[in-house]
Amino acid sequence: MKRVPTVITGTVGMDAHVIGTKVLSRALRDSGFKVVELGMQVSPEEFISVAQETRADAILMTSLYGMAELDLKDFNEKRLEAGLGDILLYIGGNLVIGRSDPGEVEKKFKALGFDRVYPPETDTEAGIADLKKDLKARGKI
Amino acid sequence: MKRVPTVITGTVGMDAHVIGTKVLSRALRDSGFKVVELGMQVSPEEFISVAQETRADAILMTSLYGMAELDLKDFNEKRLEAGLGDILLYIGGNLVIGRSDPGEVEKKFKALGFDRVYPPETDTEAGIADLKKDLKARGKI
Amino acid sequence: MKKPRVLNKRIDDDLLMKKRRAELDKWPTGKEVDFDEAVAYQKSLPDSKVWWKVMVKLQEEGRMSVFPRAGTPVLEQMIELCQGLRESGVVLIPVTTDSYTRLGQFEKVEAALKESTRTGKPLLNGFPIINHGVKNTRKLIESVDAAFSPRGAGGDIAIAAGMTTFEGCMPFITWGSYAKRTTMRELVAKWQELSGTVGWYADRGVILCTDLHGWLPGAPFPLSVNIATLVIEALTAAAQGQKALYPLVHCMGNMAQDMAWIRLAPRIIREYLDMFGYKDCRIVGACPAQTPLFPVAMDMGGAFAYLSYVAMVGALAKTNAVDLRTIDEGAGVPTKETHKVSYRAAKWIFDVVREQKIEIQIKDIEIEEKITEAEVRSILDRILDLGDGDIVDGTIKAVEAGVLDSPWSPNINVKDKVLGVRDARGACRYLEFGNLPIPGHIKEFHREKIAEREKLEGKKADYHTAVRDLWGLSRGKIVGLPPYDK
Amino acid sequence: MKKPRVLNKRIDDDLLMKKRRAELDKWPTGKEVDFDEAVAYQKSLPDSKVWWKVMVKLQEEGRMSVFPRAGTPVLEQMIELCQGLRESGVVLIPVTTDSYTRLGQFEKVEAALKESTRTGKPLLNGFPIINHGVKNTRKLIESVDAAFSPRGAGGDIAIAAGMTTFEGCMPFITWGSYAKRTTMRELVAKWQELSGTVGWYADRGVILCTDLHGWLPGAPFPLSVNIATLVIEALTAAAQGQKALYPLVHCMGNMAQDMAWIRLAPRIIREYLDMFGYKDCRIVGACPAQTPLFPVAMDMGGAFAYLSYVAMVGALAKTNAVDLRTIDEGAGVPTKETHKVSYRAAKWIFDVVREQKIEIQIKDIEIEEKITEAEVRSILDRILDLGDGDIVDGTIKAVEAGVLDSPWSPNINVKDKVLGVRDARGACRYLEFGNLPIPGHIKEFHREKIAEREKLEGKKADYHTAVRDLWGLSRGKIVGLPPYDK
Numbered sequence A, B: 001m002k003r004v005p006t007v008i009t010g011t012v013g014m015d016a017h018v019i020g021t022k023v024l025s026r027a028l029r030d031s032g033f034k035v036v037e038l039g040m041q042v043s044p045e046e047f048i049s050v051a052q053e054t055r056a057d058a059i060l061m062t063s064l065y066g067m068a069e070l071d072l073k074d075f076n077e078k079r080l081e082a083g084l085g086d087i088l089l090y091i092g093g094n095l096v097i098g099r100s101d102p103g104e105v106e107k108k109f110k111a112l113g114f115d116r117v118y119p120p121e122t123d124t125e126a127g128i129a130d131l132k133k134d135l136k137a138r139g140k141i
Numbered sequence C, D: 001m002k003k004p005r006v007l008n009k010r011i012d013d014d015l016l017m018k019k020r021r022a023e024l025d026k027w028p029t030g031k032e033v034d035f036d037e038a039v040a041y042q043k044s045l046p047d048s049k050v051w052w053k054v055m056v057k058l059q060e061e062g063r064m065s066v067f068p069r070a071g072t073p074v075l076e077q078m079i080e081l082c083q084g085l086r087e088s089g090v091v092l093i094p095v096t097t098d099s100y101t102r103l104g105q106f107e108k109v110e111a112a113l114k115e116s117t118r119t120g121k122p123l124l125n126g127f128p129i130i131n132h133g134v135k136n137t138r139k140l141i142e143s144v145d146a147a148f149s150p151r152g153a154g155g156d157i158a159i160a161a162g163m164t165t166f167e168g169c170m171p172f173i174t175w176g177s178y179a180k181r182t183t184m185r186e187l188v189a190k191w192q193e194l195s196g197t198v199g200w201y202a203d204r205g206v207i208l209c210t211d212l213h214g215w216l217p218g219a220p221f222p223l224s225v226n227i228a229t230l231v232i233e234a235l236t237a238a239a240q241g242q243k244a245l246y247p248l249v250h251c252m253g254n255m256a257q258d259m260a261w262i263r264l265a266p267r268i269i270r271e272y273l274d275m276f277g278y279k280d281c282r283i284v285g286a287c288p289a290q291t292p293l294f295p296v297a298m299d300m301g302g303a304f305a306y307l308s309y310v311a312m313v314g315a316l317a318k319t320n321a322v323d324l325r326t327i328d329e330g331a332g333v334p335t336k337e338t339h340k341v342s343y344r345a346a347k348w349i350f351d352v353v354r355e356q357k358i359e360i361q362i363k364d365i366e367i368e369e370k371i372t373e374a375e376v377r378s379i380l381d382r383i384l385d386l387g388d389g390d391i392v393d394g395t396i397k398a399v400e401a402g403v404l405d406s407p408w409s410p411n412i413n414v415k416d417k418v419l420g421v422r423d424a425r426g427a428c429r430y431l432e433f434g435n436l437p438i439p440g441h442i443k444e445f446h447r448e449k450i451a452e453r454e455k456l457e458g459k460k461a462d463y464h465t466a467v468r469d470l471w472g473l474s475r476g477k478i479v480g481l482p483p484y485d486k
Ligand code: B12
Pocket: B014, B015, B016, B017, B018, B019, B020, B021, B023, B024, B060, B061, B062, B063, B064, B065, B066, B067, B090, B091, B092, B093, B094, B095, B096, B097, B098, B099, B118, B119, B120, B121, B122, B123, B124, B126, B127, B128, C069, C096, C098, C099, C125, C126, C176, C177, C178, C216, C218, C292, C293, C294, C295, C296, C328, C329, C330, C331, C332, C333, C334, C409, C410, C470
């Protein structure tokens, strides 16, 4: 990648499941990204302000504890207000409570403003490949 | 029981699963029935002829191997021709191939002329209780 | 007593070939069999389709495969089923034939097969090898990278099609579990007539493997009679020229007994094969089996635990195969999906536990092994006495005398004077010894163990105890404690 | 070094009561708690609802219960769920609280709870004890004949409602697995402030039990750090007046290690409790746990096998409880049905295997037990050094120095200089020792074991190996052999 893109990682809301975002962050670094790793329990507001400060190209959120929907209710408006309309938004993990149909979940979170939504146990490489594709498409790399 | 009723047991067709009919036969004897125990692989014809000879009040068939339907295709006509219209017909076991809905199976075999149809692993006592009830109803005991 | 031997006039090849042709002429597909082509085809098979080689590879590499039962009549569905099994790690695929085929009623089969193929709904409880014939059956075998074994029937057609097992032994199961009137003498005659095939192929460099069932214990029953008959089956197979075999070891749910029997069976079979001069007949493994007991139909959790238990016993005993039933065993012929999920569970245990190469010891294994071994030896000694050294002649007399006996048999020629129940820890003990030549001090041992249970339950053990025990393991309670709340 | 002791100014009752009231005043339902009535209610409970008595009964009678996780917000649904568990033989029922409750965000909970009750669709990932209050929670407890335990939160309301466990210890899990910035000093302060409750009830004759988690190993990682922290938790609990406790023993899937750790943990905890003078604090069992590893979402067969494995290990180790996850663990909060079928499988294994009272020996258990014991002792010795005899002060310094360390922690105050990988047989070994005071010859042992795996896989073990191992057991392959076909 000619330009080194900046991405933000972390688990949103009160989610304490940190292992996934740690693995993901390291994998992102290993494939050449500048990673701002916020770790666990990052509030939507924090994601937004850090994105502004760092001029990040993408946010890769994690949530396993099933309450992401509640945590992100008005995240989309807030980030648009904050002028982050063109930042890439990815999220992965166990996004709802209970066994669920990935299609449904994807719809739900795309409606919340996310560009890509990943089911439990997604291989990090898959996500990173998508990220590069999307960034290229936007001429960011 | 004032009168000792005669009942016939056995597995029908090519079914070799004999343990159940053995257990059942002994249980019937223990509760006062005269049991003509034909054992395994009894042809429909044999059931009929033995029923005529012994003037049996009931036939309690067993079939586990799943092919009872084929074995009993024209059993009902034959036994009516043989003048066994009022003999009680019970059958139990794994009556069809594969996991199946007991209701369906019951319909199927009642259509084949059976008075009572039992799912896999039926407790013998249950069948024997029914038998006494039915015989009483018909004034046979 | 004369020197140990197997009464066996192995019939000469011409006669054998005539009989085999006659057998094949019973149905049109028989014409598809060209014996020399069959030999050539067998020799062209990759190792991964040759049963005995697969067993040895598993054993040497410390792996396991499920040894399932699979049979559905429609070819396409059967192929799908077997490919599903392969994906779940099954590399040993037995083809269960339907009951009509087992009884030679090929017209009936043909009708049902047509109907099944038309509607797509199976009307037969297995895959009719004869009616499918060599061509169709080869389609099956060539579509899955695994070894195949015909179950119950199939003979020359199965071999010509590329299946790599053949029963050279005098099979107690057909006589003791599937037959109503057949006498031992008839079984012997039939065995001598038909089993030569295995030797015929061996002479031509094609080694067909077989598993030994022994006299299937239809209920919780000590395994000594079964293991004695495993030895007889091994000897009769070897006498027909069988060069590769392994015992199924029927697990009854008491871990110490199950593991003791898994150790004992191959060891004592080896000893007798050598004693009788069949040093070149190899034992390619041992296969704990979930038969003949059974998960109940409507208890999925219990069914998974039951098969996991047997898989675990196999893994801890370091066997190379386990004969497992699916979670639908109690309900009916299992679907493709049921097979997959069931054997996936087994595979998990194989991969996790077997590969740890655990060196396990259980105090009671030694005891149980000694007890069963003593029982097996005195049964076999008595048989050789009765036969004046001839194991086959001795077996005929032993059955007539009830020296070989087993409960719940459908065969009217069985004495049926014996009965088994579980003891306080779920181990199988003799409640009634009939005429089994069990040494006195061992009879005492059985009585003491049963007494412990009687004390626990506060009532004498009898026929009804045995009946209740039929379902004990299936229902997930082999004696032990009274309910928690009591 | 001064004599071994636990730095613990157990605060006096008045102050404690003030704090508890303050705590309770955070939400209206707090008013429902009358401390003396709570004591009376606790004393009126039948033995079958008193956690420590149930554990002892199970142990004495040689039985087992699943120790599940269960939490759904709507009361009626929660009652149904727990009744289902009871029917599957579960007599120990932990009530998992939702994450908002755990973080004291009761308004958020109230809204979500109302919505959940209205729609019947749960919006919270647990049962919010505080918001339900004493009355509702008692309804739950009185509707099921089992002992209850609040998980994560609930405190005085849970006890007043009749739950019979309370965490008196300094809980590493909240600090090491749930917290991001909390320091050890803060954890100590919090523990001293809030844990007195357990002693307060003990003084009034109400014994509240607790399970010890220790520092949860978030990945395949040798258990010595966890067991050292189990000891610390036990001592800090006893210092607060806890009279009954038992360790969770986190199973990593290597049978020899798992069984070694199940033996070691209670033994060494007992030793330290006695050494520190807490002879009257009883250990009421040991509980192998399927946490912190996890079945994958879409593999039902593997999930059943995995829980059967842990149940089997518990049964062979003769424990009285097993912490099991359902077959949906990987997918999401499990349904009532999933709980039933999953724990039915475990019950089958308990009833069949546990009740056989199997005397098992595994060669490698001794080795693994010695290794881990040596590691635990040298960690604890170092801690007592650092604290000059004071275990708590020593712990604070040990964490700062990385003498206590664990990988993958969310807490920024953790050194995170250590890493674990599996060896060729799936046993957990240290890849990076960080500052753990592991004796040199034992470090050698770990290196040799890892070398065996490197040889097997033909590449050096590193960070990526550790990441792959995160999913090893879940996916049913802990190193061992390459695929069959290769
Ligand atoms: C043991 C067994 C065998 C033994 C039988 C030994 C013998 N001679 O008895 C052997 C190995 C020979 C065998 C062979 C076969 N079997 Co089989 N076998 C079983 C097994 C494991 C147990 C059957 C049993 O003995 N149950 C114990 C007795 C006590 O229970 P029961 O028979 O149900 O009887 C009780 C009740 O049903 C009731 N009862 C019975 N009859 C009646 C009648 C009335 C009127 C009443 C009131 C009550 C009643 O009373 C009894 C006491 O409670 C079952 C699976 C299972 N879990 O049940 C498969 C099973 C029956 N077999 C099956 C099959 C397919 C076969 C084979 C075709 C293929 C094979 N596997 O080899 C052959 C067919 C042979 C033939 N021609 O019939 C299938 C049937 C499939 C289906 N129906 O969909 C089953 C269900 C296994 C499976 N899931 O594939 N089998």
